[in-house]
Amino acid sequence: MRKFLNEFKEFAVRGNVIDMAVGVVVGGAFSKIVTSLVNDVIMPLISLAIGKVNFTNLSYVFHTADADVILAYGNFIQTVVEFIILSFCVFCAIKLMAKLQFQKKKEEQAEEEAAPPAPTTEELLAEIRDLLAAQSQSPVLKP
DSSP: OHHHHHHHHHHHTSHHHHHHHHHHHHHHHHHHHHHHHIIIIIHHHHHHHTTSOOGGGOOEEEEOSSOEEEEOHHHHHHHHHHHHHHHHHHHHHHHHHHHHHHHHHHHHHHHHHHSOOOOOHHHHHHHHHHHHHHHHHSOOOOO
């Protein structure tokens, strides 16, 4: 049982699992924002533009001998619009992140090119030799 708990602890604290958990939480919150944007801002504007129609109430009723069947296509239209907006927002966010990563790599490359090249082993050994030679030529104070 202890081994199982240790394995679970290692799994739970891995970076990928934590990143995924954060992504799910942020995604859920982002979805609520987009839902509110669609329901409270975009759909009323669309409804106003096409004649003050409330999309959630759009439906067609099939009358049968046993019961009435309601086809609520207004909810479907609203869900499709919400999906399109959410997909567009995710696309824009990914595109922005890719652009930022590209700029970061470009800056890192510029820093690498601007930095002096690392000295070779031969250059370091020559410098040490020169320092030792300079020390041997200077007078040494003995206590």
